[in-house]
Amino acid sequence: MAESESGQVTAAARIDRCVREGATRLDLSGLSLKTLPDPLDGLIHLSELDLSGNELAALPESLGDLTGLTKLDLSANRLTELPGWVGNLTGLTTLDVSYNRLTALPRSLGSLTGLTGLDASYNRLTTLPESLGDLGDLTGLNLVQNRLTTLPESLGGLRDLTELLLWHNQLTTLPESLGDLGDLTYLHLSQNRLTTLPESFGGLGSLARLQLSQNELTALPESFGDLTDLTYLDLGSNELATLPERLGDLHGLTELNLYGNRLTTLPEWLTELTGLRRLDLRENRLTTLPELLGNLGDLTYLGLSRNRLVTVPASLGDLTNLVELDLDANRLTAVPGSLGGLTHLRTLRLGENRLTALPGSLGDLTGLHTLQLGGNELAALPEWLGDLRDLTSLDLSSSRLTAVPGWVRNLAELAYLHLNHNLLTTLPEWLTELTGLRSLDLRENRLTALPESIELHPLRRNLRLDGNPLD
Incomplete structure (x- = not known):
């Protein structure tokens, strides 16, 4: 059958x-x-x-x-259409039409005034009926992954709405009436085509979580400073070159994502957001950091990779709750010895810089699990790196190594070792002693043969050897 x-x-x-x-x-x-x-x-x-x-x-x-x-x-x-008679179902409190092929919603939807939840995500909607604004009891509205370019002005009638999900549409503007949604706590507008936000945005005084990443925003309205309940703000992947000063009023923020913008400097007020636990500034155009960044003592994550930093302030050493510090792909020639005080650090990324030496104090970071040092100009790798015995991932790629450093033998917890793009001609027999090693990247070296102990070892299956003149 x-x-x-x-x-x-x-x-x-x-x-x-x-x-x-x-x-x-x-x-x-x-x-x-x-x-x-x-x-x-x-x-x-x-x-x-x-x-x-x-x-x-x-x-x-x-x-x-x-x-x-x-x-x-x-x-x-x-389903390609929702019939008009759906408006007869006036007792509905929850309607889910997600993952269909709908291009429109019927005007009669506005008759479902008892609806508290409407999910029309993952369809092909290009417009919404004005009658949507009649759904005064609606608390959750999910319109994710459609083809909406505008929203009806009547949206402001949804005064009970607490969650509005609109990511992955084609919105270029937002209605002024959006600011009337005073009970909204979660608004997701990522992956649209927004270039500006209405000044009325400040009316969303209950917002706790706001996601605006992957738009085309060049500026933010001053009224943003009125969103004082915000704890999470994602402005990543926009075109912001400056930030309004009133953003400094958002003292409740615990997570601020500004990656992928055009920031060249950081305003001093940023250092007053002392509740921040995650600050993502990757992929901007920063050349310096404010000394007062060390005031953000609750930070557990600080992302600064792919900027244009030549130095970082010693005050970074005051961020003693940091678990991850990402400084990859900058123009650093040195890092301050104060980083050795970051004893909670588990991940330190310093790859693709211009470092010629490492401060000995980094040897105190004995809790490190991940260390990225590849792509620098280090004349030598210090022996104390072998004291970081909790390391599970170590990247020494593009470091002009002619031999695997002997201290690597001490790193008994190592699972991932990146030695690609070096000048290695041989491998030591003791590599097989690292019994936890799951991946060994040896691409683009000068290896002509492998030790017999490795050829016969399970590790052999997890070697990456492309670009070597092996027999």
């Missing part, structure tokens, strides 16, 4: 039982149904109907007679 036929049999049996028992819930999900039995008038007592994960391209009109429904799940089908 074909899967869809067996699904029809199962569905008929479940419907029959539901009718006989007067059940209020009916689950017909995942049965590969292409059609539904019609009419459905025997199911008038239903309050919850799950039709998700089928192959429905259309819905029977009798579904509109199930006016007792409070929850209807139509997700993951093949």
